[in-house]
Amino acid sequence: xxxxxxxxxxxxxxxxxxxxxxxxxxxxxxxxxxxxxxxxxxxxxxxxxxxxxxxxxxxxxxxxxxxxxxxxxxxxxxxxxxxxxxxxxxxxxxxxxxxxxxxxxxxxxxxxxxxxxxxxxxxxxxxxxxxxxxxxxxxxxxxxxxxxxxxxxxxxxxxxxxxxxxxxxxxxxxxxxxxxxxxxxxxxxxxx
Amino acid sequence: xxxxxxxxxxxxxxxxxxxxxxxxxxxxxxxxxxxxxxxxxxxxxxxxxxxxxxxxxxxxxxxxxxxxxxxxxxxxxxxxxxxxxxxxxxxxxxxxxxxxxxxxxxxxxxxxxxxxxxxxxxxxxxxxxxxxxxxxxxxxxxxxxxxxxxxxxxxxxxxxxxxxxxx
Numbered sequence: 394x395x396x397x398x399x400x401x402x403x404x405x406x407x408x409x410x411x412x413x414x415x416x417x418x419x420x421x422x423x424x425x426x427x428x429x430x431x432x433x434x435x436x437x438x439x440x441x442x443x444x445x446x447x448x449x450x451x452x453x454x455x456x457x458x459x460x461x462x463x464x465x466x467x468x469x470x471x472x473x474x475x476x477x478x479x480x481x482x483x484x485x486x487x488x489x490x491x492x493x494x495x496x497x498x499x500x501x502x503x504x505x506x507x508x509x510x511x512x513x514x515x516x517x518x519x520x521x522x523x524x525x526x527x528x529x530x531x532x533x534x535x536x537x538x539x540x541x542x543x544x545x546x547x548x549x550x551x552x553x554x555x556x557x558x559x560x561x562x563x564x565x566x567x568x569x570x571x572x573x574x575x576x577x578x579x580x581x582x583x584x585x
Numbered sequence: 586x587x588x589x590x591x592x593x594x595x596x597x598x599x600x601x602x603x604x605x606x607x608x609x610x611x612x613x614x615x616x617x618x619x620x621x622x623x624x625x626x627x628x629x630x631x632x633x634x635x636x637x638x639x640x641x642x643x644x645x646x647x648x649x650x651x652x653x654x655x656x657x658x659x660x661x662x663x664x665x666x667x668x669x670x671x672x673x674x675x676x677x678x679x680x681x682x683x684x685x686x687x688x689x690x691x692x693x694x695x696x697x698x699x700x701x702x703x704x705x706x707x708x709x710x711x712x713x714x715x716x717x718x719x720x721x722x723x724x725x726x727x728x729x730x731x732x733x734x735x736x737x738x739x740x741x742x743x744x745x746x747x748x749x750x751x752x
Contacts (some may be wrong), residue, residue, distance in 0.1 A: 411617065411618075411621070412614070414614070414617065415610050415613075415614050418609070418610040418613045418614070419610045422605050422609050422610060422613075423602065423605050426603065426605045426609070427602050427603055430603050436603075440606060440609070443605075443609070444609075444612060444613050444616060447613045447617075448613060448616050448617055448620060451617050452620070522596065523600065523601075526596055526597070526600060527600070541597070545594055545597035545598055546597060546598070546600060548598075573590055573593060573594070576593055576597075577589055577590065577593055580593065580596075583596070584589040584592050584593060
């Protein structure tokens, strides 16, 4: 049996087959969950917000404009869910001096390494680099964090980021440039 | 793009992914199911509430004299209404029956005896609410036995209430 496309699944959901929406959830749960976790830095909150994202997507499915990819649309919902979260918490950026809490350290252990480390020194370096990089990302202002995660961690194109964030492509590029500059400043020693 | 930036991008793209709880999709589907269920009951409740309120409203319109619609009295002279009050004497046989109320400054107005042991009077009043009582044989003050709209008169007695609609 050939795999159904997103549009075919959506068509079926809108025609009453609610359960098939589960395929879309399974397909996009990982990127959406990761995006949200990178944004909010709390696993329980990320889980709630990721659920909210899919529930909202389901409720708004009849308004889905299929001239956009579903993947772009669901990222846009996730981005708005995160913005609401920050608005409610009145968080506009994380303090540079804020220490990483125990919770965050333990959550970092849940990450599945994509690369393997052979030399113990490399492991130490990479863990340290990873922690510093994670912290530097979470210290970015939200608007910069959004674009850097979407571009370099989620692999979206400039056009897709523009659609998701509602920013002109030029602004996306500017934000990315400034975000990378800030990260370079933070990670100076690791980039030598 | 300089070497530092290239290295940074390389590091960013190598950041590991986090694991998603294995039952994540089930929990999402549970929430969707619960939300739809809630929506279903809420929808039914709304329909039921609308039907019930409509029935109550129609009952009030057809079976009561309550002023449910806004009334506009354009002319003070043409604003009088003719209202017929009737008193039936069932057990006793009074010699005279009168009515007194706000519309007569509580002066008694004699009612006309009809053949069927009833007394009738036609009043000319403006729209509004009026308290009144029947006066039997010039002594006994009683509220209208045929009206359920009653109010305490402040002196230990009961008056009936006459509602005269405008329009």
